[in-house]
Amino acid sequence: MKYIILIPVLLIVFSSAFAQKKFTISGTISDKSTGETLIGATVRIKELPQSGVATNSYGFYSISAPQGLYTLLVTYVGYETVVRPDSLSQNHTVNFAISQQNALNEVVISSNRPNNNQIVSPQMGLEKLNMSQINNVPVLMGEKDILKTISLLPGIKSATEGNTGFYVRGGASDQNLILLDEATVYNASHLLGFFSTFNSDAIKDVSIYKGGMPAEYGGRLSSVLDIKMNNGNSKDFTVQGGLGLISSRIKFEGPMGDKGSFMVSGRRTYLDLLLKGSKDTTLSNSTLNFYDLNAKFNYRFNDKNAIYISGYFGNDNLGIQDRFGSNWGNTTTTLRYNHIFSNRLFSNTSVIYSNYGYTMENFSTQNNFKSTSQITDLNLKQDFQYSLSDSHSLKFGINVLHHTIAPGNITANGTSNTNNKDVEKRYGFENATYFSDTWKASPKLTVEYGLRLSNMILLGPGTFNTYDTNGNTISSNSYGSGSLVKNYLNLEPRFSASYQLSEASSVKASFNRNTQNIHLLNNSTTSTPTALYVMSDNNIKPEIADQMSVGWFKNFKDNAFEFSAELYYKNLQNQIDYRDGAQLNANQDVASQLTYGSGRAYGLELFLKKKYGRFNGWIGYTLSKTERQFDSINNGDYFPASQDRTHDLSVVGIYKINKRWSFSSTFIYATGNAVSYPTGKYAVNGITTFSYSERNGYRLPANNRLDIAFTLEGKEHKKYHSSWNFGLYNVYGHKNPYTITFQESETKMGTTEALQTSIFPTPIPSITWNFKF
Structure with a gap:
């Protein structure tokens, strides 16, 4: 790693000696x-x-x-x-x-500059959203949602109806790195995925990298969602918030002396309070709520030194009377110190804590148990930015990240027939160093190149088994505390370039390699809070993705319109799937339940965006193919991944009717997810059992939906402002398929019926009052 750090140091020395x-x-x-x-x-x-x-x-x-x-x-x-x-x-x-x-x-x-930045910048696959845009897009229940908004962009696909999980350019949902003020958020969903953990009132900037990722980012294969919180108003004290049908939110911000500021924002749903009024005792005694709290404090000592402290605290509680209960949540804390060494050299030092955990309890007298799981990170980052000259801008740094994973312990209580299971914790370091240079090679050519060196170190204590391709144990070794179990070292080159064809158009190309050492094991098609995280070890190798992309970018009508067309191809190595009938939770030998293979994804993304005027919005379209290959699945042949969708179209429009009224609407159409349907059935002891052939050989019906919203701005006042938002989700009540299951007909003996489940089969209205004073 020290040799990569030496590169920018040498460039700085030589430039100082020979530069004009x-x-x-x-x-x-x-x-x-x-x-x-x-x-x-x-x-x-x-x-x-x-x-x-x-x-x-x-x-x-x-x-x-x-x-x-x-x-x-x-x-x-x-x-x-x-x-x-x-x-x-x-x-x-x-x-x-x-x-x-x-x-x-x-x-x-x-949030791009109002000139030709899209044309000049070598960055590909980057989309930036500002909060004004996110707040104008109609979403479920009127809850402004970052994750649902980015799923309307080309190359980004939502997991299922109403779910905040998303897939980027053929990657799985766990292959997205989600950062909140540099801290990793492992589960970014509330209420089993219907809402995201991000309160839009607390957010300043949102950037998502789909390809051509800069060298300072790493650890995931498909994308980086980088979210920055507000620093807080350093001029005046303000209060703002909103009251909705299912949740409310409030934010306080203001100055701290003449050199600092703060921001505190909270949100809570009150679905559980609504359930209390139900005549059904099961519902009235149930729990269904979430809360989250964002806070940030900063203090600028002088023009060269500043400190920032930010945190997120969120939790979900779900329970049905005396049957079961579940809670899960994230906690993050980031301490950052900025120092300006000179007019050219900027430094940021970060200490970051991140924790995600869940607890699930079954209160049945016959099977009373509690299951817990947790992943905890402690991260130290040092980043530098150096303006070498008017042609070269350097970034370099180092990152030391310690993981502790406590996977799925089960504790039995009372008369439970369940056995206690205490799975060993796993410890490891994920370290990296990087260097990149943005080089303006000529008036028309700009190049960004870099290199990231990542290192995964798995440590004891613990017993580590090695399995063959059939999941049988072939060796078992015990290691003491701090002993080296496995070490993986990977070089990740990054390159992108932009060549201007004219003042308003350019062509770009990029190549980047990413590796991933934290893996999500989940045999469900949707994101669940009980999914299990594991590290690369003696059985599970780091996942690797190589992505190549080319594109044409064009601005017109005085930069009011932006158009882009990007082609990409992604090759995936060491992909992970589970064996049929796999038991993943609370399993010390979980690696024996896995199989390993490869994948590929390729596609075309078209994006037309109108940025200014009373009417604006965008149209995004993706034509793509995503496949996986495992020797033990589908006879070793390539098969469509669950997230494979041939067509994905989104249309977003925002119209300022007059000074007080505005209208917004979204329309989506997407090919149905790939699924496995039964191809036959047989009876065992009078019970019908279905048999399956090829993996993901069929499709759910296509999804389509229209959402609309109206916003009424309140009358102007000097001291406060308010607005009303009225929305309608799924305007024409289309029954988009969530799942399709098969069962024996109760009316026609010997006949199998397909049963489609739709989560939102009817229009869902919403109303929210927003205020600020």
Whole structure:
């Protein structure tokens, strides 16, 4: 790892020795009314058209040029452009506080700069959403939801109707890295997947990388969903929130002295309170609720030093009278320290804690037991950003991550016939170091290249078995505390490039390799809180994905419209599936229940987006194929993965009717998921048993749905603002299939019937009152 770190150090030394004498302007860009730093705001020198740079996750920028008189231009979508003359004769700091535009006749739905950033940037497969956009998209029960909104983008597919799980370019749901202020969120769902864990009031920025991932990200194969929380209003104390049909939320934020700010946001559902009024005693004595709390505090000591502390705490409780109970939740804490060494060198040091766990209890007198599972991470990151010159921008750093996994213990109580099962904990380090350089090779060509070195170390104590291809034990070894069990080292090259064909169009290409050492074992087609996480070990190898993509990008109508067409091909190694009849939970020998293979995914993504005006929105379409291959499944032949969908179409429209009323709508159409249907049946002791042939050889019926919403803004007041949102989910009541099961007909002996289950077979209305003062 030390050799990768030496690369940027040597580049810095040689550039200092031989580069033309230049000076640097650096600083931060923030919102004038709130003090919130702006991510992705652009600073460029008018006299040097190729000089543009974007602010990082903390609003910091750095731009260099030879000595001279220049004009600085600062732009950010939805904000007024700032023009400032500057005499550059020495390194100096310039901070900008910019104001939002008073544009009541339009809804801006992109956080990219209002010029040709999509054309110039070498980054592929990146989609950015701002909260104004997310808050305008109609969703189930009126709960504004990040995960449901990103599933409307090309290449990203929702798991099932109403579920927050998602698949990216043929990957499985656990192959997405979800970060909240750099902390990993392992289960991003509430109420068994109907809502996500992310309260939109607390979120500032959302970016999802589908391909061409920068070298600073790693640990998952398919995507990175990077979510940043609000820092808090450093100018005024404010309170905002909303009251909905099933949940309410509230947020407090304000300054802490003259150098800091805070933000605290909470949300809770009250479905359980509604159940209390039911005449059915089973329902009235049941539990069904979730809560989450986001908090962030920051303090800027001076222009060069700042500290940030943020956290998320969320939990779900589900129980039916005296039958069973379940609760699960995430806890994350992030401590970050920013230091600016010079006008060119920016440092961020992070200490991150993440925990996910669940408890499930069965209260039956015959089978009373409790099952628990937990995964805990402690992470240390050091990242640097160095503006080497006006042509080179470097990023490099190191990451040390410790995992502790306690998989699925079962404790029996009372007269239970269930045996206690105490599965050994697993410990390991997942370390990485990386380097990347964004190089403006010419006025038309920009290249981003990098390398990530990842290292998985599995440690004792514990007993580790090795299994053959049939799941039989061939060896068993015991290791003491801290002893090395297995070590995997992988190089992950990253490359992407953009070549401008004109001011308004470009072609791009990228290649990246990713590895994954944390694996989700789940023999359900949907995300469940009781799914089991395991580390790579002597049986389970790191998953590897190589993705290649090419694309054409075009802006037109003065950058009001953006169009892109991307082709991708992904090759997957060491994929994991479960054997028929596998027992995954509370199983010390869980690796014996698994089988290993490969996969491939390829497709075309088309995306047309209108960013400005009274009417805007987007159309996204994906044509794709996703397959898996296992020697022990489907006779060793390739078969469609469960998430394989040939066609996926989404249409989103937002229209500003007048000063107070706006209308939004979404329409989706998607090929049904691949499923396995029975091809025959036979009777055993009078019980009908179905037999299956090929894996995923059939399809569920296609999904389609129309959702609409109206927003009424309250009358203008100096001290407060309110709005009403009225929504209708599944307008025409289409019965989208959730599952199809087969059973013997009760009316026609010897006849098998297919039974389709739809979760939302009728339109679902919603109403939410939002307020801020």
